[in-house]
Amino acid sequence: MSVINRITLCALIASCGTDHRLPNDLNDPGAFGVTGLRRLTRFELVSSVGDVFGVDAAPLQAMLPEDLAGGNPFDNNYRAQTVSPLVVTDYATFAQAYAAQLAATADLPQRLGGCTPAAADDRACFDALASKIGRRMFRRPLAASELAAYAEVILPQAKAAGSFATAVEMLGLLFVQHPAFLYRLEQDGALDDFQIATRMSFLLWGSVPDDALLDVAEAGTLDDAQVRATQAKRMLDDPRAQRNLHRFHALWLGFSDAPLPSALATDLVDETNHLIDRIVFEQDAEWLALFHWNETYLTPALATQYGLPPVTSPGWVASRGGGVLTHGSFLSLGAKFGDTSPTVRGAEIFKRITCWRLGTIPPSVDTDMPPGAPTDCKPQRYVMREIDGCKQCHGIIDNIGFGLENFGVFGQWRTTEPDHPQCVIDGAGSLNGLAFSGAEELGALLADDPSVSACATTQLFRWMTGRDEDYEDQHTLDALDQQYRANRSLRGLLVDLVTSPAIAYRKGE
């Protein structure tokens, strides 16, 4: 059953719909569905220019236009990527600031162009530099006419300024705000090798292709699935793949912009990133062991925060089980009314990890009012679980959240409720009617729930395609899930995606 059929309308949680599984759907060139023009996100833009120029752009990231939310957890929904004067102005101001840094980077011509300019208007060095940078930024070789046009405008100004650094600055201005860089330009139908390379690199790295991949594209062999598989495996061994999958998980699990305490924010995010690395890159283990991994990467400060035995230096230790379900990064999503909220935690797990949808809130409900009497223990306060008209949703989501109540807002262990020492937390919860106690047992239940793998692969699909799925995507989603369950490896699934015919084909709007 497809995830998109699992629409929970509050009173109806039961499965519905017909099984349309078509296991060979990934072999359909149109499997990735209809798409529109995609613009690089902040993350992709900053990663790309940093990779190409070797000059970190992260400190300037706030100058770029914000990525507007598009209805799913990700930042790359192309339908939300509108253009306005301010968006273009933001790109221009970012380009100016970044290009000024490039101009001040003395070794750039030598490092990227392999030349030392003999004069401010050294054409040969300019061509070498521009063609090298342009090929990466535009994800295709520059035409001779383009190079000539750029040289005609830029070199006289470099000569007038008396410095080749001016040429470097203007090349930075040109490439960083050029639509050929900012947009992933693709024609409808079969893609050319450079467009395939671009899809591969943004899927696996969140950045532009490297020279090795572009060389393969230039050789015209990327239509061969085996060649793509070889490249994909190489790229997954590159740190850029780690960086990109950290970003994917941070968006999926919701902690990319979580309001974490500044003293612990780095430690909390690193803990989760280490777990992703452990599972995906070091051990190529079952991807969804994310939710029941029984060790964790702690710093001394984090061990204290969690109430775990002290550690003297960062490293792996036995955890309380439950993988990311016990990480302060993820748990921080469930805060409300000055404490953890079983409702919010349950709802976050519900929508992010199972992809089930909640129904609309009845008009009479004020979601801003803390539930129950403040003096009561939390289980008594959350009476919505027992009331007709409420319990159809709250009986499900609140009971998930109550199973994590031993963990405070940022994962601190507790056995009684804050300010209510008489209220003992038992960590009892239930998932779809199955009782569990604590994060470890919840993680085990999630691992056995087929909706979780279907959801994870759906989230991957949303991120990869830059849009929400629709009903026409049902077969592809089923095929993705089935493909994942065949070997339970995220690395394997990514290679499968890269080798599928769909990556080489575009269905335009």
Add this chain to the structure above:
Amino acid sequence: MPKKPLSRRTFLRGAGGALVGLPLLEAMLPKLLFAHATIAKRFVVSFCGTVVGNDTLSSPGVYGALPTTMPPSWKGLEPVRAHVSLISNMNIPVYSATIPATEPASAYNMQHGTTPATTLAGVTSIETMPIMVKAQTADQYAVAALGAGSKLASLQLRTQVLPYTGSNNNHNGVMSAKMVNGQLLQLPPIVSPAQLFTTLFGVATTPGGAPALARQASVLDLIATDAQRLTSNLGASDKVRVEQHLEEIRSLERNLQAAISGGGVSGCGPATAPVDPTIGANAFSGWSNETLRGQMMADMIAYALACDLTRVASWMMTFEQVQMANVVDGLTQMHDDSHNAQLRPTNIAANCNWHATLFARLVGKLASMPEGTGTVLDNTFLSLIFAEAKTAHGRSGMRHLVAGVPSRIKNGLHIDGAGTHPGRIQIAGLQALGVNTNTLGELTGPAPITV
């Protein structure tokens, strides 16, 4: 004899690109501050995401001149009370799943997220929680009528940096939208004062000054000439979007050309760039020194209007459902305060006054900037929309602030809105600036605030 400014292209080609070391030409000297051939009309709409203050001034029936000593909720208005008016007793009709909408620009339920659609765009909201701008907003109608000729057609700002909740997805912090080719485009705001400065005045502060500006213009010109290569293989939908981007690039280039031919904008604007306050957050109520951020923004909006860098601005001071710390002790969030209004009257008043004070700062700045025989404020309509009435989620008894255009808008008064829809304030503002319209979305006719 009037001086004819040099165009960017004329200057570049004529100088052979030799920009550095040349003496400044007379035509490149800075323009005088606020000196425009014709006086522009300006439109500013600002937004507060929580309740208004609940004190005696806003009680029904107390209408007339604003008092010299203002109550706590509006204390910050005192220095500019002659320029502002408070409009009370306005209502947004409400409907629900069981009670259909029968009146224009109705709000769905009484949860958050319904005020922008109904009040800024004048349309009936169709969902409960998301901040919705589902139709073109009043500021963008103003752009169509007033915006031509300035550097930026419009300016979008937000002071509250983050929604400060990790779990609520119902904030996107956008209050402005425009229709382009039948498609509604949300216009994201600038949230960094430093970025705002660079956007507005960066030309003057870019290392290298005018030559750097000329290099940027050259590059934009180059990019614009790549249009054919960029779009030749694209499908129709993609082509439209790339062409729209290129059109914005051409527009930016034209603005740079104008700046070069006028000697840049170094003669108009603040002297130094602001430094962004540190972003801080916690899970329950965040704070990133939004007071200082708001003050910086107010000052730069004033300069942007006075220097004719833009004629239209939308300014979201706080997100709807404000999860930002209160401004009394920082121990609770403004939104939480609104639900405990009777227990926290001091916080409620202070939170309201915080927004009013930022509004007053902008009004005061504009009132201090001479233009023609008056001030910039004389040619600017400003409003501050409050998302809720004096009770949390309340849509009955809404109150807004307005200021400016004293020749057309009543200033210095507490005005009885007499149950009118608050969206009609925007119609009145547009009309006061000479915009030929009597509608906003589903709404018709101005609010009773005109002279």
